[in-house]
Amino acid sequence: MSMRVSVRYHLFMMDAWGIQAYVCCKVRDTIIRSTIVVWWLLLLNKDEDTRPPSPSRKIITTQWLSRVLHSTVTVVQEEELDDNRGFVGDMLVLHVESDNDVNGGSKKKIHSLVLKTSQPQYSSTRLAGLGGIREALYYNSKYAQRPMELGRIPKTYYSHGSRWLGEMVILMENLQESAPGFKQSVGVNQLMGNQIWGVAEDTPKTINKLELLKAMYYHAAEAHAQFWMDKSLLKESWMRNANWFHGGDRHYWEFSMEAARQGWEKIRTNTTALNYPEGFVEVLDASFAKSSWAKLQEHLKEVPFTLTHGDFHASNMIMQLKESSLHNSSNADDLLEGLKIFDWSEVGPWEPVTDLAQTVVSDLPKELFDQVEGVLKAYHVRLQELGVKEYVWEHCRQRFGESGMERWIWVLGAMSSLFDITSTGLGQYFVDQMDTFRQQFCPDHTHFVLKSCGYVLPARD
Secondary structure, X not given: OOHHHHHHHHHHHHHHHHHXXXXXXXXHHHHHHHHHHXXXXXXHHHOHHHOOOEOOEOOOOHHHHHHHHOOXXXXXXXXXXOXXXXXXEEEXXXXXXXXXXXXXXXXXXXXXXXXXXXXXXXXXXXXXXXXXXXXXXXXXXXXXXXXXXXXXXXXXXXXXEEOOOOEXXXXXXXXXXXXXXXXXXXXXXXXXXXXXXXXXXXXXXXXXXXXXXXXXXXXXXXXXXXXXXXXXXXXXXXXXXHHHHHOOOHHHHHHHHHHHHHHHHHHOOOOOOOXXXXXXXXXXXXXXXXXXXXXXXXXXXXXXXXXXXXXXXXXXXXXXXXXXXXXXXXXXXXXXXOEEEOOOOOOEEEOHHHHHHHHHHHHOOHHHHHHHHHHHHHHHHHHHHOOOOOOOHHHHHHHHHHHXXXXXXXXXXXXXXXXXXXXXOHHHHHHHHHHHHHHHHOOOOOOOOOOOOOOOXXXXX
16 A cells, blocks of 8 residues: 555545444433433432422422421411412411421421422523522522521521522521510511501501611621621622622613602602702703713722611511510610511622611601711711721711611612602602702702612513
């Protein structure tokens, strides 16, 4: 065989071997993939009764509940919650009967649980932006362990959130049911007076609103002290705000800020439906005009941060009251024992006092604003008692006023971009609350550089 023929022969054989190897690899990969698919389908069919529910398949079986509750469940009854839809979540109350108590007892008992799922019509992008997945991830994270042990947040039995599938499923205790040792569970918004819609007839009248606010601040101080300047928070890309600290998600921030600015433009000239206090429009106009991504980045380099709830207001809180609190006024430490905070869909690293200011504007009667500084001082003292010594009072007081206005200017615009706030009294209430807050804490400010925002998306994908 000549040299040229030999080379051609070997090249042909190499090509043939290469083709053969390629075909073998493809066949091997196809067999492996097919085997995995068949195995998964067989597994699903075999364990149909133990599969967890999903947003599109709300089948709740006693077998699944037995597995997650570590108890033999014999009966489960489902009940729709009135007005149970949030922006992204559906909720069912489950009345569960088991042969032994979820907490380790031996008697047959009825347990009341809540199943919260994302709405199946939302895409993964929209659901992730609106925080539904974030809440499920929080309950599964190390950041929820200590608050759950203390009873400060709902006890969860199952929590699943998938950014890839765009879904969440959470099974938790029903906070509307009183825990052992407590007589009545009441929404904190009711105890605060539910300023817009009014309170229910059975709402206790003995709770001092400023002591209640102080209990809320003590709750926040515990979480803030535990994760003060904890850099691990900034690595949690699923948390709200985390990526901003290292320059990420600029498009998200700018889109949301622009949506709020456009919402403000919709209502700023509507003086028929809204009565704006003197100087209010000018302050908001200047605030939107002078805010930018570059200024946010500059601010984040020097600001103290910690783990924050992100949507800290009374409608996201339940108070479980003892018999004594129903007849006599309780102090903040007594109230703290029964306070639980839920809906952690906006959780993330941020300035601590922004949350504290949010609930003042949201919930507290404006006639009490002149007494809030004393409650804030109590928060600062508690924070120092818990080990945070470097956070000076002057900075705490200053940023309480500024960051509260920064958040609420954005919130007012964001709400206006999503729905009509002028026809229900909602818009006027928040305008008046914001202006009273500004006059109390930042009377000389002509504008606020906006920093805090959530995720605002169009009504449809």
